Amino acid sequence: MTSYDLVVRGKRIMTTAGEQPREIGVAGGRIVAIEPLGNGLDGARVIDLADDEVLLPGLVDTHVHVNEPGRTEWEGFASATRAAAAGGVTTIVDMPLNSIPPTVDVAALEVKRKVAEHQAFVDVGFWGGAVPGNLGDLRGLHDEGVFGFKCFLLHSGVDEFPPLDADEMERDMAELATFDAVMIVHAEDSRAIEKAPTPHGARYDTFLRSRPRGAENLAIAEVIERARWTGARAHVLHVSSSDALPMIATARRDGVRITAETCPHYLTLFAEEIPDGATTHKCCPPIREASNRELLWEGLLDGTIDCIVSDHSPSTVELKLLESGDFGQAWGGVSSLQLGLSLVWSEARRRGIGLAQVVQWMASKPADLVGLRSKGRIALGYDADLAVFAPDAAYVVDPDRLHHKNKVSAYAGRSLSGVVRRTVLGGRDVDVSGEPHGCLLRRGSVERVTGAPGAPDAADVPPAPPEQG
Template sequence: MTHFDLAFRTKRAITPEGERACWVGVRDGRIATIEDYVTGGHANQVVELGEDEVLLPGLVDTHVHVNEPGRTEWEGFATATRAAAAGGVTTLVDMPLNSIPPTVDVAALEVKRAAADGQVWVDTGFWGGAVPGNVESLRPLHDAGVFGFKCFLLHSGVDEFPHLSAEELESAMRELASFDGLMIVHAEDAATIDHAPASSSVSYTDFLGSRPREAENLAIKQVIELARLTGCRAHILHLSSSDALPMIADARRDGVRLTVETCPHYLTFTAEEIADGATQYKCCPPIREEGNRELLWQGLTDGLIDCVVSDHSPCTPELKRLDVGDFSVAWGGISSLQLGLPAIWTGARERGHTLADVVRWMAERPANLAGLRGKGRIEVGADADFCVFAPDAEFTVDPAALRHRNPVTPYAGRALTGVVRETWLRGTRIADTPRGKLISRGEA
């Protein structure tokens, strides 16, 4: 009789076929069988889930700013990946900027991999960067294993990662199309923001006016047209303007190779609830009005938005400038890597969505985006990455209890539903030792 290293017996598991009761057998870190809940099989260790628990695949977060090396006081691989594990995330992909050097050539990628080696709690991959003058570095970075290339269409927030002009964006996309690379874009139009009223106060309304929807809409239109022209695969990062959804739908109908993400903060918070001076809510593009939030949820429902990822972009408490509450000088970024699953589940269940929907948005589709065929799903052959989740348990967010390096988050004091009880990576429960791997495109 066949034996397995490990098995999970659960009355509720979220598989690609939907929710089911099953017995999941693991061998050599991969899912080897999925059998009937009652008969099951034989394993050296059997984990019986409680009546209040659901077995989810480990989440995949493809938008994380780890900031190491160079700005490790903002976050770092050890703290970021441990926070990810605490939030049910078993795979993340690190953004190429805010670290020094930024990941814009192979030498910088090797510096980053050396910094991460031995201290990641979850499997960790890397995006490359597209900046002025590095077109010739894109193919070598692709061959070295990055999952794609990030660019900005306006100032990135850090001088060492400059943005692309329209001509430079076209040139980079033509290069990526030659080897089927992926361009992921921070889509805000620089000229529109330059002509918007400047934010120079504690007023959130003023800050919102300084980053208008038109800036997103124009930039997304530009990306769509260049993707149509060049044939390059393009991905819109952190969509916050629901106005762009109709043009996204039109592009998809026309066969443009376009995917889109949004983030928990855009689906949770509203501009109306943000007090003046509450710079912990500052991010770019900004959190918009309640009606906009509901249209983003509808975009998820309709499949126009493919996935939900954190855009975890932390900094030191001092850089958030909570002392003066001035949005014009505070760092823009939301710390939420550990909280994405309960934040999205809290909003999803209120709107009639299921855990299968959440798994599709936060595990399966991000894995597809990055080409991680062995991640984000409970199916035979996939990595044995699991999140044991209690969907009815409730808690109030205490920043001091989070694994992030700096305890600053707009979720502080917020009541959320859904608790991660355990996280398993390739058949081993994540506990007291970092066991993550550094992964490359095509490997997992």
């Protein structure tokens, strides 16, 4: 009889065909056997699921701001990947900005990899950045394994990552189309934002008016048309305006290669309930009205929105200006890397949406977006990245118990359904108090990581003026 490194047995294994009673055999970090429960697979280690537990594929979060090096006081690879593992996320893809240097050339990518390599408790990949003047660096970054390129169409909030205008974005898209890389876009129109009311003070409705839906809609329209003209792949980040969904759906029917994501805060929170001064809830684009939230859920269900990712965008507590509650000056970003699965599941189950659908939005679809063909599913040949999840268990969010470096949460005191009880990466349990064994991911391959945590910070740089999430 074959003996495996790990066997997981349970009545509720989330296979590609839904929940099934199965036994999973793992060898060499991969799933190599899936058999009916009771077949008696033998392993060096065995996990028997409790009756209230479901085995899920590890989630894939393709929108995480780790901020290291340079702004490690905001977050860092050790704290971010611990938080990810605690939330059942086994792969993250790090955004190219808020770290210093930003990931806009190969040298900066290498700096980031060196800092990350001994601190990763989960697998980590990297986006490249598209900024004015780095057109000639895009192919080199692609060849070095970044998963695509991020640009902004308005000020990013940090001066070292300037925005592109629509024509510059089109030129970069045309370049990316030559090697089939994807452009991911923070889509808000700078002109519309400039003409909107200036955000100031503690009233949330004033801040909301400063980031109107029209600004998002105009920018998404630009992304669609430039993708149409160049034939490039484009992805719209953190969609918050439901008005844009018909445009995206129509573009797809026309053959434009465009995808879209949204985030837990847009699906679980709404403007009418945000208290004045609650800068924990500030993000860009903003959390909009309850009616808008309902249409985002419809966009997920009809497939217009492809996936749900965190846009984990932390800062120091001081930059959130919790005492003054000034939405105009506070840093914009919601930290939810550890909470995403519980947040989305709590809202989905209330709507009668099954766990299998949530897993598709948060594991398989993000993996497909970045071409991670061995992630996001419990299937033969896939990485043994797994989460033991108790969907009926409940807890109340206590920011002090989060692994995020700064204990600030828009969800403090919120009661959530679903507890991650165990996370497995490549067939090995993740112990967030022990040694990290994550891998650095390149597009199309994996770079194995060995060593101990504690790589030094590359810089101690003062924070930039607050603006974007």
